[in-house]
Amino acid sequence: MSLAPLLVAVPLVAALLCAAAARRAAGVSALAAMITLVVGGVVAFSSFAGPAEHALAGLMYVDALSGLIVLIVAMVAVAAALYAVAYVRNAVAAREIAATEVRWFYVWIQLSIAAMFAVPLMNNLGLMWVAIETTTLTTALLVAFFRRGHSLEAAWKYLMLGAVGLAFALFGLLLTYYAASHALGEAAAALDWDELRANAAALDPALMRVAFALVLIGFGTKAGLAPMHTWLPDAHGEAPTPVSVLLSGALLNCALYGVLRFHLLAAGTLGAGFSSDLLLGLGAISIIVAVPFVLVQHDLKRLLAYSSVEHMGIVALAVGIGGPLGLFAAAFHMFNHSLAKTTLFVAAGALGQRYGTLRLTRMRGAFEVAPIPALALVIGTLAITGAPPFAPFASEFGIAQAGFAGRPAALAAAVVLIGGSVLVFGGMLFHVLNVVLRRAPRHLHVAAFPFAAAFLGAPLVLLLVMGIWLPPPLRDAFTAVAGVLRVAP
């Protein structure tokens, strides 16, 4: 009996309760996120330990790859839901939103979390598409929640590009269904992942080639892969910070998960080459595109958003490189990126509320203004840019190593990865040091952030520990994910 259905049910119930009990909404949302963290941990680690499981009469399918995404969503969701309490309280005090609207913020946060849990759990690829589309709709409203002019524009761009992307993915899905209903007959299960994966070799190669390309464009748009990433810096930058945490830390991985499922399918039909090369190429392009925007950035959260484009590119590239080491490092890196980005966005949000702006030129002397978020910002930046001894260094090192041992394209990708990482390291550190050092402005806002150290510190400590010594349960987890992602050459 799997606990997986609870992961969707708990946030849904929480959303209803938030709508009904306006005063307790913050507490309900935080409590629900803590429950899903525990349940998500149980579901994830049992999926790493054993074979794939079904739940809800075959509606849900949980293997190690689903487990990794569940674990990431659970961790990021708890951080976002808890941080939202302090953030929203400050926003109400600053008259950015009315106190009467607060509960709807939590309602939409919980609905988004439910949809994000549904993505990795759905066995039917059509329902997975529905879940991903639902995340777009719920988070688009959240991006525009504060109704500033820019955030409305960002939400609109996000919604339209996301919807067009998902329309492409739907067309790819349709072709997959067409191919499957020919190979497998008129089975009702024709879009079920386990059936498709088992019979991938029987699907029509020409159709699957087009289908994978369409799905890669579609879900790749949602995953922020360049050149379809243009909505991402706007949405992640303009969203209320707890929402940025969810978007960057959790949702990008859910979209990439969709791409990876179809990659496995396409590789089963066409052999590993076609889809791996496309992932490799898009990953490298994402890294290359992100670098200049990181270097000349003017806004702290946009800086972090472009870093997300880079890191989604790195994960796609690592899967494209493949091999046991590359796939292990891909899973490891996905996990690391989410942890680091959670801390960084929370720190940026805390500083942003103190300065009343996110413009890098107006944020100065953060060490004086808010020492704990400032310190977290510096350490988090060192971690995400791949400085040793933090875990992203280990995962990026593994990816580069796998690249150098691989085919010529993989070697070129590894060179792009190293070059891009060095440039981003320099660029991000330059911006962040300018923010924390220099002289602080005189006019500052009041914004309380209780338990800041625990919030910001926990992910960083985990990244430090994993960088030095990877705990065996996590090592087994990433090995299990690499096992799911393995494709025959």
Place this chain on the structure above:
Amino acid sequence: MIGAAAVVDGFAIALLAVALFSVTMRGLVSGVWLLVVQSLLLALVAATIGVSSGAVHMWAAAGLTLAVRAFAVPAVLFRVLAAVALKRETRPLLSTRHALILAVGLALVAYLAAGRLELIDAFPARQALPVSLALIFIGLLLMATRRKAISQLIGLITIENGIFLAGLIATLGLPLFVEIGIFFDLLVAVGVTAVLTRRINEQFDTMNTDELRRLRG
């Protein structure tokens, strides 16, 4: 069977004509009415295929199309339009004439592309697949060249209609529960975009009244 295919072909051609017509329309209200016509035609296609193939779930698809695409979605859009001041596409990136020429070109490309795709034992309606591709292209064109939120939404729904048509022809629709999920999403999508459109319009209005005040002062 052949008779049904010819009927579906007729509806498909009509769909293409409606889509091309909507490229030439600047009025937002008439744009939404054209969407209603598109949806009715899609429901007719689904019903025709349902009659000829005897597939029961095609009737469900036709019913859902009527309820969601032809009724609920336009109703939401009309309500939004009633609330906003601007009812015309004011400054599209392309003039109507150029947009129409481009749209016809895209339809030709769709016919060429569909000729290369071979769907064995799909529903034998020759025009449906090229028209569905043409709807997708024309929808993209509308989204890329129009500036008003509602016009972009009309483009998006045109794209979705194209995909829906392709699904009807190629596989007699997706499995019903997936189809229901997609309809649900479409409905929520329109609701969300309606909320955003209203907020955008509110901000726009405030800007206008500010200007009025400045002129008075």
